[in-house]
Structures are given as structure tokens and as C-alpha cells.
Amino acid sequence: MFSSRTRGSRRRVTQAAALVAVGATLIAACSSSKKTASSTPSSSAPAPASAASTTSVAATSASPAPATSSAAVASSAPAPASAASSGSAVAIGSGAPFTLAIVPKLLGLSVFEANVQGAKQVAGSLGETINYTASVAASGAAQAQIIQGLIKSNNPPKVIAYSANDPTSEVPALEAAKAAGIKVIGFDSDVTASARDYFIQDTAYPAIGKALIDAVVKKSGSKGTIGILSSTKDATIQNAWIDAMETYIKANYPNLKVGPIGYGQSNQATSQTIATNLINSNPDLLALIPIDGAAVPGALAAVKALGVAGKIDVFGIGDPNPNAKYFDDGSLTGLFLWDEVKQGELIAYVARGDLDGTLPKAGGSFSAGDLGTFTVTNDPAPNTIIFSLPLEFTKDNYKQYNF
Numbered sequence: 509m510f511s512s513r514t515r516g517s518r519r520r521v522t523q524a525a526a527l528v529a530v531g532a533t534l535i536a537a538c539s540s541s542k543k544t545a546s547s548t549p550s551s552s553a554p555a556p557a558s559a560a561s562t563t564s565v566a567a568t569s570a571s572p573a574p575a576t577s578s579a580a581v582a583s584s585a586p587a588p589a590s591a592a593s594s595g596s597a598v599a600i601g602s603g604a605p606f607t608l609a610i611v612p613k614l615l616g617l618s619v620f621e622a623n624v625q626g627a628k629q630v631a632g633s634l635g636e637t638i639n640y641t642a643s644v645a646a647s648g649a650a651q652a653q654i655i656q657g658l659i660k661s662n663n664p665p666k667v668i669a670y671s672a673n674d675p676t677s678e679v680p681a682l683e684a685a686k687a688a689g690i691k692v693i694g695f696d697s698d699v700t701a702s703a704r705d706y707f708i709q710d711t712a713y714p715a716i717g718k719a720l721i722d723a724v725v726k727k728s729g730s731k732g733t734i735g736i737l738s739s740t741k742d743a744t745i746q747n748a749w750i751d752a753m754e755t756y757i758k759a760n761y762p763n764l765k766v767g768p769i770g771y772g773q774s775n776q777a778t779s780q781t782i783a784t785n786l787i788n789s790n791p792d793l794l795a796l797i798p799i800d801g802a803a804v805p806g807a808l809a810a811v812k813a814l815g816v817a818g819k820i821d822v823f824g825i826g827d828p829n830p831n832a833k834y835f836d837d838g839s840l841t842g843l844f845l846w847d848e849v850k851q852g853e854l855i856a857y858v859a860r861g862d863l864d865g866t867l868p869k870a871g872g873s874f875s876a877g878d879l880g881t882f883t884v885t886n887d888p889a890p891n892t893i894i895f896s897l898p899l900e901f902t903k904d905n906y907k908q909y910n911f
Contacts, residue, residue, distance in 0.1 A: 598872065600875065611654055618911065633877075641658070668690055691863050709893065721761070723844075743800075749825065784813070807824065827845055847899065
């Protein structure tokens with residue numbers, strides 16, 4: 509579950525301030541009758557006992573995740589408005605019972621577990637049952653097989669929510685799902701837009717790229733080489749993040765360069781090996797940026813094993829819980845992400861609205877319970893919903909989150 513983290517002067521605003529600001533923007537837009545069109549985790553996947561593993565859960569209502577006070581990274585990226593929705597927003601509510609199948613890239617990544625946790629927290633109030641299933645390997649072909657199995661099952665889901673391993677491999681299976689009358693929504697990592705109805709983008713790519721690079725420069729300086737550790741070469745969201753970082757560096761830090769990019773295959777041991785190679789082959793390495801859930805602990809293990817913790821800073825994209833010990837021992841400088849649990853709640857709301865036909869197309873807005881109001885946009889792809897501003901996790905605030 510991570511895939512633009514740079515900032516020239518690192519300013520942070522609290523989530524509350526960001527929410528109020530965006531809410532004001534939406535209200536102003538409504539009053540002028542203008543519609544604006546507004547885009548992992550702990551350890552490697554468990555060893556396969558079979559080609560795939562499935563966990564089906566009958567969702568029940570649960571109390572919402574506790575509010576958090578971590579600061580959101582300031583940027584000009586679109587963000588959800590406040591819980592007080594604008595008058596024109598469509599309210600997504602309960603309806604006839606249905607099954608939502610959540611099919612992430614693979615099993616065993618804590619970010620996706622957090623998404624499922626969030627979906628289950630609101631599923632009962634929305635009339636949903638959650639079927640969480642995925643391949644044990646980060647493979648587009650394996651993910652497509654899971655989707656085909658859902659379509660052909662005796663009780664196919666009414667909605668499939670995917671996070672794609674790559675932009676093309678899953679497309680035929682998703683198109684088959686749509687042809688069978690199943691609603692299809694994406695989150696985290698997208699495919700060709702024609703193969704789904706809506707896509708929930710974690711955060712704006714330029715925003716997270718800017719946040720990362722500005723954090724590196726603030727701590728490590730703007731002259732030298734940074735190493736990037738990704739998952740696979742064709743990972744949609746990681747490639748978007750890399751493009752955002754490189755674009756921001758080119759425009760703002762001419763003496764900073766990106767060294768060879770390593771690919772750890774969403775496996776912690778492989779990520780450690782690749783990170784070790786990156787460090788050894790780049791003597792002027794300022795910082796290492798792992799942008800995959802398994803890559804974060806893999807990179808940190810390499811830094812510690814080589815005795816360069818504190819000399820090479822590590823900033824990553826990942827969830828805080830699996831990396832707590834690295835925050836505590838000082839080897840992890842910072843992480844960027846978003847609230848994965850609340851994103852899971854949004855997945856459930858979007859599934860409900862898509863199935864009922866109440867979710868607006870680009871230019872429209874909708875309210876999702878306590879999450880607030882969101883706008884559907886055609887940027888960067890048709891029918892995209894931007895979930896959040898980037899959140900920065902540090903040694904001082906990571907305990908406020910439980911994923």
C-alpha cells in the first residue's frame with residue numbers, strides 16, 4: 509500500500525486549518541455557481557500456502573477511528589472539505605445490503621489491512637459486507653485471476669475495489685466485471701480509466717513529491733545524491749511519485765540528483781539487499797527514500813547493518829506502526845502517508861454511492877459521513893477523488909495513529 513513529497517520551505521498546517529480552508533473554497537465555488545473539476549507497510553507478504561488466500565468478513569458497525577492531530581503538509585493540492593458539507597453535495601447513505609470485495613495488490617501489507625479496517629468500521633451503517641481477498645504476490649496477472657474468480661463465483665460481489673499492481677494487467681478482468689454488472693472502483697493505484705467507474709487517489713502526486721524532497725533538503729542539504737527504493741518497475745503509483753520527485757528536484761534543486769532506482773518487489777528481504785547495493789554504489793548518498801511499505805523496513809535494516817544510521821537519512825512513504833522501533837532508535841527520520849483507516853472508510857462510501865447511482869461525475873461533490881465533503885475531478889484522470897493532503901509522521905507524532 510504508497511506511491512510527491514517536496515517543499516521549498518516546509519510549512520505545515522494542521523488538518524483542521526486545511527479542512528476549514530478547503531471548506532471555504534467549496535462554499536465560495538457553490539455561491540458563484542461554478543463547478544470546478546478537481547489522484548505500505550510492515551513486512552513482506554506471507555509465504556504462500558496456495559496461489560491465493562481470502563478472508564471474508566461480515567462487517568458490523570464500529571465506532572469511528574479516533575481523531576488525530578498530526579499536521580497535514582501544506583500544499584496547493586485539492587483536499588477534502590470539512591465535515592460541514594456544502595449545500596450542493598450529495599449525501600451518501602445506507603441502502604439495500606450488498607457485498608464489497610476489496611482486492612489490493614497483495615495480502616500481508618499493513619496499509620491495506622488498515623484500509624479494510626476502515627471500510628469495516630462504516631460498512632454496517634452503509635449496508636455492506638466486506639470480502640477482503642488478494643494474491644500472496646505483487647503480480648498484476650495474479651490479481652487479475654482473483655478478480656476473475658470473484659466474477660465467476662456463486663455469489664459475486666456488487667462492487668469491486670482494487671489497488672492495481674500495474675496499469676494494464678488487471679484491465680481485462682475489470683472490464684469483464686463491469687460487463688457482468690459489477691461496479692468497479694479503484695484506490696491507491698489506478699488502471700486505464702475506462703476499466704473502472706471512480707478512482708480514489710491517496711493524495712496529489714506533486715504534493716507528496718514536494719513534501720518528501722523538501723524534507724530531505726531541510727535535513728540533509730541540497731547537494732548530492734538521493735536513492736529511491738520502489739516496489740516494481742511497473743508499479744503505477746510509485747512511478748507517479750518518482751516522476752513528481754524528479755520534476756520538483758529539476759525545478760528547484762539543480763545540485764541534487766536521483767541515483768539509480770532500486771526495486772525490492774514489495775519484499776522486505778529483497779528491499780534490504782537492493783538498499784545495500786544503492787548505498788555501496790553511491791558514496792555521496794545524502795538520503796534514502798523507500799516508497800513501498802516493505803521497502804521502508806528493508807531500507808532501514810540496510811542502513812543499520814552498514815553502520816550508516818544517522819549518516820544517511822531515511823525518509824519514506826509508509827505507515828507508522830510497523831516502523832515504530834525505527835522512529836524510537838532514530839534511524840528513521842520521517843514518513844509520509846495519509847490516514848489509511850479513514851481512506852478505507854471513504855472506499856466504503858464511494859462503493860455505496862457508485863452502486864446506488866448517487867455519486868456525481870466530475871465537477872460534482874458528495875458528503876461521506878464524518879469524513880466530510882469531496883469533489884470528483886478529471887485531474888489527473890477521469891472521475892478521480894483526491895482523498896487527503898499528505899501527512900508527515902515523525903518520532904513526535906507517530907503514536908497518534910494506529911496503522
